[in-house]
Amino acid sequence: MSALVEIADASMVYGAGEAAVHALRGVSLEIRRGELLMLMGPSGSGKTTLLQVAGALRAPSAGEVRVHGQSLHGLTQAGRGAIRLRHFGFVFQSYNLFPTLTTQENVEVALDLRATAPAARQRRAREALDAVGLADRGGAYPAQLSGGQKQRVAIARALAGQPDIVLADEPTAALDSESGKRIVALLVAIAAERGRGVVVVTHDPRILDAADRIVRIEDGRIVHTETRRDRQDTAP
Amino acid sequence: MDARPAASEPPDRGRGADLRLLIAWRNLAHDRIRFLVTLVGIVFSVVLMAVQSGLLVGFVVTIANVVENTAADIWVVGRGVRSVDLPTSIPERRRYQILSLPGVAMVDPLLHVFAILKRPDGGAESVVVVGFDTATGIGGPWDLIEGRAEDLQQPDAVILDRLYRDKLGIERVGQVVEINGRRARVVGFTDGIRTFTQAPHVFADIKTARHLAGFAEDQLNYLLVRAVPGQDHAALRDAIRARVPEIDAHSRAEFARRSVLYWLVTTGAGFSLVISAALGLVVGIVVTAQTLYATTIDHLPEYATLRAMGAPARYLYGIILRQAAIAAGLGYAIGIAIAGLVVASARDSSAAMLMPWPLAAGLGAATVAMCAAAALISIRKVMTIDPVSVFR
Ligand SMILES: Nc1ncnc2c1ncn2[C@@H]1O[C@H](COP(=O)(O)OP(=O)(O)OP(=O)(O)O)[C@@H](O)[C@H]1O
Numbered sequence: 001m002s003a004l005v006e007i008a009d010a011s012m013v014y015g016a017g018e019a020a021v022h023a024l025r026g027v028s029l030e031i032r033r034g035e036l037l038m039l040m041g042p043s044g045s046g047k048t049t050l051l052q053v054a055g056a057l058r059a060p061s062a063g064e065v066r067v068h069g070q071s072l073h074g075l076t077q078a079g080r081g082a083i084r085l086r087h088f089g090f091v092f093q094s095y096n097l098f099p100t101l102t103t104q105e106n107v108e109v110a111l112d113l114r115a116t117a118p119a120a121r122q123r124r125a126r127e128a129l130d131a132v133g134l135a136d137r138g139g140a141y142p143a144q145l146s147g148g149q150k151q152r153v154a155i156a157r158a159l160a161g162q163p164d165i166v167l168a169d170e171p172t173a174a175l176d177s178e179s180g181k182r183i184v185a186l187l188v189a190i191a192a193e194r195g196r197g198v199v200v201v202t203h204d205p206r207i208l209d210a211a212d213r214i215v216r217i218e219d220g221r222i223v224h225t226e227t228r229r230d231r232q233d234t235a236p
Numbered sequence: 237m238d239a240r241p242a243a244s245e246p247p248d249r250g251r252g253a254d255l256r257l258l259i260a261w262r263n264l265a266h267d268r269i270r271f272l273v274t275l276v277g278i279v280f281s282v283v284l285m286a287v288q289s290g291l292l293v294g295f296v297v298t299i300a301n302v303v304e305n306t307a308a309d310i311w312v313v314g315r316g317v318r319s320v321d322l323p324t325s326i327p328e329r330r331r332y333q334i335l336s337l338p339g340v341a342m343v344d345p346l347l348h349v350f351a352i353l354k355r356p357d358g359g360a361e362s363v364v365v366v367g368f369d370t371a372t373g374i375g376g377p378w379d380l381i382e383g384r385a386e387d388l389q390q391p392d393a394v395i396l397d398r399l400y401r402d403k404l405g406i407e408r409v410g411q412v413v414e415i416n417g418r419r420a421r422v423v424g425f426t427d428g429i430r431t432f433t434q435a436p437h438v439f440a441d442i443k444t445a446r447h448l449a450g451f452a453e454d455q456l457n458y459l460l461v462r463a464v465p466g467q468d469h470a471a472l473r474d475a476i477r478a479r480v481p482e483i484d485a486h487s488r489a490e491f492a493r494r495s496v497l498y499w500l501v502t503t504g505a506g507f508s509l510v511i512s513a514a515l516g517l518v519v520g521i522v523v524t525a526q527t528l529y530a531t532t533i534d535h536l537p538e539y540a541t542l543r544a545m546g547a548p549a550r551y552l553y554g555i556i557l558r559q560a561a562i563a564a565g566l567g568y569a570i571g572i573a574i575a576g577l578v579v580a581s582a583r584d585s586s587a588a589m590l591m592p593w594p595l596a597a598g599l600g601a602a603t604v605a606m607c608a609a610a611a612l613i614s615i616r617k618v619m620t621i622d623p624v625s626v627f628r
């Protein structure tokens with residue numbers, strides 16, 4: 001089965017000359033269907049940058065990115081936006097919900113972006129909230145929710161558009177361990193669905209256990225990759 | 237995700253059918269003080285534009301009213317006459333010269349002369365005596381609320397406008413007044429025939445008018461020409477110009493426009509009204525642009541999130557334009573209501589302020605254009621948002 005996203009020999013340089021920062025140095029990575037991929041590494045190692053490159057948010061300085069086999073090379077900002085809208089769901093560390101909208105409306109935004117008719121939009125948003133266990137909080141505003149609940153709304157929003165790739169950047173970093181657990185469980189469940197690929201940047205050890213593949217990145221390079229099978233093989 | 241049966245959905249038809257309108261509204265309502273400032277700015281602008289342009293329309297209508305309300309096809313005026321209020325004399329024999337031209341059905345004389353009316357309390361006011369042929373009625377008063385135009389066939393009879401009753405010290409029909417030291421009797425009132433020169437019109441039979449003004453029997457200021465049916469007015473006007481010496485001939489619309497332009501341009505009244513209206517527009521744009529922009533800045537993280545999610549540019553500026561449209565709609569509604577009150581309160585004043593519906597519609601368009609222009613800098617701002625800024 002073809003990969004959802006293929007990153008081939010991608011480099012990313014911020015700035016130029018003396019001040020140039022090499023955030024990625026020739027990274028190659030595939031995001032596969034039905035896979036929960038965990039990305040870890042020290043601060044400043046390039047995890048977020050890699051996620052941005054994989055998610056069509058940033059064009060790499062060098063190298064190639066393909067989504068569903070389609071090269072993103074030379075796409076305009078609008079072209080990359082269309083790819084994101086079509087294939088990606090994003091979950092941010094800081095939730096990024098709309099404070100003036102209810103949770104239901106926040107989720108509806110993702111569907112409205114995809115020109116979903118109002119009735120279907122409302123129904124599917126309710127279903128998405130239900131799936132993250134917040135069916136009864138549709139009328140609440142983000143300020144009335146806990147951090148964990150907010151992140152579940154954000155996940156509902158990311159999923160409502162039925163993306164086939166979900167990218168999450170430290171989704172549990174701001175959460176207490178109990179809330180974090182729930183988010184981890186959700187992400188694991190999401191990856192198991194419909195051949196979806198999920199990439200999570202995290203230091204959360206609970207994801208470690210559930211991950212199909214763990215990629216460790218240091219100083220802009222992938223330094224270690226470990227699959228579930230590797231771990232099972234080395235298990236006593 | 238398991239799909240729930242649609243039947244269990246609570247009915248919420250209509251709610252937020254346009255989600256961006258909802259977002260726009262919430263963004264605005266989020267900061268009430270700022271929204272209020274926005275509205276005050278727009279309302280101020282609408283009222284200012286409405287009052288200035290209403291006055292302008294009022295001036296135009298007032299200046300041209302005698303011309304526009306006279307059933308003449310062509311106005312024959314002394315050569316060089318630039319406004320209906322500033323006529324010169326025309327020899328009476330021109331009337332017969334014009335009558336002899338083919339295509340002319342009727343030619344009526346009109347007298348238009350300044351005079352002094354003595355108020356009962358002894359004060360003096362200048363008036364314009366309009367003398368017309370009561371046999372044909374051409375050039376006579378209109379919109380009478382008391383008396384009839386035929387009453388002017390009585391000796392010394394005059395008709396005035398009710399708006400100037402106080403100014404002229406006249407209370408009722410039957411009252412006797414003194415014009416240029418001669419006796420005149422009020423036999424009726426018109427409703428709303430304003431004067432731009434501040435000298436009210438006094439309608440009278442042309443013989444009465446000549447008597448009051450102390451003019452000779454054959455003196456006149458205008459010849460009002462009616463063409464035979466089917467006659468081309470422009471051709472007849474040209475024929476009169478070519479065949480009759482020392483006069484100008486204008487179609488009714490031309491003479492009305494000529495009079496209006498004369499006053500609006502020479503007095504600068506038109507210019508200052510247009511400048512004030514334009515100022516209203518500029519103030520509205522600046523205040524609205526400023527507050528819309530502040531609202532946009534407040535919600536930049538959300539716009540960035542939308543960008544990251546892949547929202548097309550038009551989705552983002554759709555929100556901003558909806559904010560502008562909400563502000564424009566509310567501001568216009570309040571502004572035009574206030575302007576309507578001002579217009580209503582000016583109904584009995586000597587300065588006309590008119591708000592015909594095309595003007596009200598034009599102001600609506602100006603308000604929408606103003607808010608759209610104000611939205612531009614906000615749109616520019618959200619277009620430059622880096623979608624990666626949401627990943628920190
Ligand atoms: N927009 C930018 N401009 C310049 N340098 C940047 C930019 N974004 C990231 N960098 C630099 O690139 C390097 C990689 O950053 P990145 O955010 O990808 O790291 P990270 O692994 O996500 O770190 P963290 O765990 O702290 O989030 C860092 O040195 C960072 O300072």
Ligand SMILES: [Mg+2]
Pocket residue numbers: 047048049169628
């Ligand atoms: Mg990071």
